[in-house]
Amino acid sequence: MKQRLEKSAFLLPLALLLTACGALDLGPDDGTDQRRAYVNDAAANDSLPPTLIDAGVYFVMQPGKRYSLKVEGAAAGDYLQMFRASGNVYSLWKNVEDTSQGSTRTYTVRDSTATAANLYLARLRSSIGGPAARPAKVRLVSADSGLPDTLKVRLMMIRTLAGLSDTTAKKTFARDFLKELAAIYRDEGIILDTSYQIVEHSSPAFTVDFGDATIWPGGARAANTVYLYLVNKITIDGQSNANQVILGFAPREAFDLASSEVVLSVQNGADAGAIATTAAHEMGHFIGLRHTTSTELDQRGDDDLSNRTDGFAGTDSCLGLSKRMLSKSMNLPQIRMPGGRHYCLRTAATDCPSCPDLSNLMFPYQCDEVVQRTLVIEQSVFIKKNLSMFRK
Secondary structure: OEEEOOOOOOEEEHHHOOOOEOOOOOOOOOOOOOEEOOOOOOOOOOOHHHHHHOOOEEEEEOOOOOEEEEEEOOOOOOEEEEEEEEOOEEEEEEEEEOOOOOOEEEEEEOOOOOOOOEEEEEEEEOOOOOEOOOOOEEEEEEOOOOOOOEEEEEEEEEOOEOOEOOHHHHHHHHHHHHHHHHHHHHOOOOEEEEEEEEEOOOOOOOEEEOOOOOOOOOOOOOOOEEEEEEEOEEEEOOEOOOOOOEEEEEEOOOOOOOOOOEEEEOOOOOOHHHHHHHHHHHHHHHHOOOOOEOOHHHHHHHOOOOOOEOOOOOOOOOOOHHHHOOOOOOOOOEEEOHHHOOEEEEEEOOOOOOOOOOOEOOOOOEOOOOOOOEOOHHHHHHHHHHHHHHOO
16 A cells, blocks of 8 residues: 655645645645644644544654554554555554553554655554544553653854854854853753854855755754754745844754754844744744644644643643734735744744743744743653654
């Protein structure tokens, strides 16, 4: 059995991405939709149980790492039919039986032959033939132990940057930026090993277009390092949006450290502290964190209205957030997701609501009147668990 890995064109309204994480439709041609499971994700994810027995649930598997798909309510003898992506198709890989007793079945997988991250698709099948009964809950968790507390981060300062007129200004900015970024994560027990590089200092300013799969084409990358690209401007299909300036974007759980990146811009001002906070927020998404409160746009992007929060007990959500943010009146172009990847954008809010999670680093919007750099224990533990899966 083979299914398409992705559709050739994926269009999504810009309003859905300005303050949200975009969803990628990997559905086959029969109209059914697959869903992505994110490792250690605590959100409700009510769309995953029916999808597991229908079109299938897909996820990224890092080489040599073990993952467990925990299925609550699976029947005895039900098994996972696993497919591995190769190019633009999924091909049957193997069947996986559960390794547990009781109502929650645990299916543990690892591709011992893999040398790079890849996409895998799982479907729950009945031992007596045909699809399995619908389970109550599905969750993907890391099966390897160990919680690393260090992470390498490199800031790449690309070409001419507004507000940073010479190399001295750029060096000062880089030192202040990395100091602030390291302080944010150090407060959570995570040590950043930071460095920076000034690239083509005098060349014309570089603009990243969100609809373009190419972020920055040049230069080799160090292993086990998160790359932050600071550019002059971020546009959508070549257009700037005066109402909501894009401060930065990152994947919603990166594919891997070797090919994924965080992109930041100076178009809202070269304030090292403010950009460091945006970087810390986007790194949270890069590692897999959700917004503390999911906006209406987040839920639409996820195609799952059950994901109103990040699922952590310690992050109080803001129930009225999605009703307060302007989106319907904006005349916005259509965009295509770059390279078939999921991205989360961060913008500045002109009217931040009064919310209990407003000071959390993963609040959806930048609010200048509040210091937004705190994480709860569950978020810090989550980061460390996911880092253990990313690092070789």
